[in-house]
Each structure stands twice: as C-alpha cells, then as structure tokens.
C-alpha cells in the first residue's frame with residue numbers, strides 16, 4: 001500500500017544544504033524506493049532570495065519559523081549552523097512532532113540534553129551523523145553498533161580544515177593563511193574559520209564523541225582545547241626530525257580511576273590539541289580534508305573509520321542517510337535511540353591527564369646546559385625519551401621529547417625551564433600521541 005508523502009523542510013542552502021537539496025531532487029525515485037514513500041521537499045529556508053540557486057524560487061522562503069511550523073512538514077533538516085535562531089527552530093520542530101536531522105556540532109555540543117529530551121518527549125528522532133567527521137559513519141556506530149561493548153578510547157582527526165592546512169604546510173611548505181583561504185573556498189571551513197583553527201569545532205565534536213562513547217553528558221566547556229594557529233614551519237620540521245608529523249587530534253579517554261585518589265572511579269578525559277604523531281601511525285597518513293577516528297573498545301578491540309570529513313557532498317551524504325532513517329521511521333514506525341547518559345562519569349581536569357611533551361628550546365651553547373635542563377625534568381619526575389641538539393647562528397636549539405607523565409608535571413617542568421639561566425626561550429611545546437609510551 002502506498003504511504004502518504006513525507007514532507008521535508010531544509011533550513012539553509014549553503015555548502016551542505018545546496019548538496020542535500022541537489023541530491024534529494026535528482027534521486028527522488030531512489031529515495032522513495034528506499035523509504036517506502038515519496039520524500040517531498042516542502043520548502044528551503046534561506047537568508048535572502050535573489051541570486052540563482054539552481055532550485056525553483058517557489059521553494060525558497062526567508063521565514064524559517066513558518067516553514068518549520070507547516071503541518072505538511074514531517075522532517076526538518078537543519079544546515080544553517082550556529083546557535084540561534086537554529087536552537088529555537090529545532091525545538092519548535094521537535095515539540096510539534098517533527099523529526100530533525102542536523103549537522104550542527106556547535107549546537108549539539110552545548111544543547112544535546114535539551115534537544116534530545118524534546119525529541120524523546122515528542123517521540124520523534126534527532127539524528128546528527130553529519131555533525132562529526134562529515135561523511136564518516138561514526139555517530140551511528142558509537143550509538144548503535146557498539147552499544148553492546150565498553151568503549152575506552154576515541155582518538156581522531158575530526159576537523160577537515162585544520163588537517164588540510166597542516167598537511168599542506170607539511171608536504172609543500174604552503175603558507176598558513178593561503179591554506180586556510182583554500183579550505184574556505186573548498187567549503188570545508190566554518191562560516192567563521194576561527195572555530196576551525198582555534199580548535200572549537202574539533203572540541204565540539206570531541207564533546208559529542210565522548211558523550212556517545214562513555215554514556216555521559218560532555219559539553220564543549222568540558223573539553224580542553226588548543227588550536228593550530230601557533231603552529232609554525234619550524235614545529236613541522238622539528239616533528240619530522242623525530243619521525244613525526246603534527247595533527248590536530250581530538251582525544252576522548254576513559255581513564256581508569258586510581259584506588260588512592262578521589263572516588264577511585266573511572267573518569268573521562270576529553271581534549272583537543274595539535275600533537276606530534278609518529279609517521280608510522282595510521283593517523284599520520286590522513287591528509288587534506290580527510291578525517292579518521294580510531295575507537296578502542298573492550299571486546300571489539302581497535303576500529304578505524306576513515307573518509308572525507310568536510311565539504312558539501314560528503315556532509316550531505318551523512319545528512320541524507322539520517323533523513324532516510326528518520327523518514328523510514330515515520331513510514332514504518334519506530335524511533336532512533338534516545339540520548340544515553342546513564343554512566344554520568346566525572347570529567348577530569350587536563351592537569352590529571354597523562355601525556356608526552358615535545359619541548360623546543362633556544363639555549364646558549366655552553367657546558368652544563370644539557371645537564372641543567374635534564375635536572376629540571378628529573379626534579380619534576382618526568383623521564384626523557386629523546387634529546388636532540390643543533391647548533392644555530394646564535395647558540396643552539398634543543399629538543400627534548402619526554403616519556404608519559406602527568407600534564408601538570410610537564411607544565412611545571414616547562415615553567416622551570418623558562419627560568420633557567422642558559423635557556424633563552426622555550427619556543428614551542430607540543431604534545432606527542434600515538435606511541436603508547
């Protein structure tokens with residue numbers, strides 16, 4: 001028996017919305033066959049109607065609120081971005097019984113609780129596969145495929161823009177600003193690319209990943225964050241010299257509780273920063289706007305998800321996958337999983353997180369400088385793994401790579417190094433990941 005039409009509203013007709021609408025309109029027969037009912041585009045909310053957007057003008061409206069409230073809209077696809085008016089539009093949709101598909105990680109990182117509970121109350125779907133790592137299916141695997149396992153770690157390259165910039169700087173010596181401009185032109189960057197280069201976008205994604213992985217509400221404010229705007233060609237060269245490259249990593253870990261500390265329970269560490277990654281590590285070879293997410297789970301072991309993390313087409317693929325799921329539920333009954341936060345693990349501070357440091361210093365080339373530097377590391381209980389010294393025109397550059405130590409101990413060590421007589425400057429401090437030591 002033919003089912004009624006499923007009405008779809010799309011909010012936003014930019015990089016992602018443009019591709020969503022193009023594919024939806026060009027493959028309508030396939031969508032109908034996959035869903036079991038026709039998906040009918042009721043309208044597209046845009047900021048202004050004017051330039052030729054390649055869609056019939058009667059589909060366009062500047063009144064997103066009215067579109068969302070239409071009785072013949074069953075599913076709202078939000079690809080505008082940002083917090084307001086989008087949060088209100090999504091809440092309106094959910095509260096009036098419409099399912100929502102969104103790519104908006106900035107919104108989800110702070111408001112998943114509110115949105116998910118509105119979806120639950122109205123017995124409708126809130127899907128957001130596109131919000132993390134573009135085309136790569138990672139939200140659904142964490143929420144559903146791994147729901148029977150215990151996830152211990154999620155580490156990934158989850159921002160296409162910064163990965164594009166770092167790859168270009170490393171491979172060809174490309175300029176930082178030129179590479180950022182290219183990433184914007186190619187549709188990878190956020191409307192304000194500060195979100196990309198300062199790590200806010202990756203932190204929002206880390207919050208979403210950590211929430212799903214550990215059944216715990218994690219928001220953007222819980223994620224320690226550093227961006228890539230201070231990374232220089234010298235950092236990349238120095239990384240190469242120790243067999244590494246630099247990647248902006250999002251790391252979400254279940255850290256085992258220590259019986260002698262606090263409540264002794266496992267806790268969550270969620271963090272984003274540029275880190276040295278050994279060239280032999282699979283994440284080192286993820287280049288351009290590609291993303292990859294490595295998940296470690298108790299029974300499954302290590303899984304790696306890889307693909308295009310940004311761009312209109314790849315992101316539209318995830319949005320449309322969610323749209324089909326939401327539409328199937330409307331047609332056949334059923335509902336996607338609700339938010340799961342039952343574990344409620346504590347989110348720990350960065351200072352308690354074990355990491356490794358790569359410290360780059362300009363020193364005066366004198367007898368005793370090396371032993372003075374080594375003594376500071378040892379005083380703070382930080383063990384050294386590699387030391388590399390090179391003469392420069394004005395003295396020497398010294399690179400020290402540590403073994404694993406508490407972040408707080410590493411910070412104290414660097415502060416002490418800065419006060420040493422023969423250390424002229426600590427020019428960069430990067431963490432090192434992916435070695436397991």
Ligand SMILES: NC(=O)C1=CN([C@@H]2O[C@H](COP(=O)(O)OP(=O)(O)OC[C@H]3O[C@@H](n4cnc5c(N)ncnc54)[C@H](O)[C@@H]3O)[C@@H](O)[C@H]2O)C=CC1
Nearest residue numbers: 012013014015016045046047079080081103104310311315
């Ligand atoms: N571009 C990408 O690679 C990815 C983007 N996303 C997310 O998808 C969303 C959209 O991203 P893009 O398409 O790249 O952004 P975009 O900036 O290209 O498109 C957003 C569109 O929304 C329009 N808009 C703004 N306010 C509006 C309003 N009140 N009513 C109607 N339209 C309005 C803008 O004019 C613009 O055309 C964002 O949440 C972004 O974070 C997620 C994954 C990847």
Ligand SMILES: N[C@@H](CC=O)C(=O)O
Nearest residue numbers: 159160161188189190
């Ligand atoms: N700006 C984001 C877009 C996808 O989420 C990125 O560069 O990854």
Ligand code: NA
Nearest residue numbers: 129132134136
């Ligand atoms: Na995804």
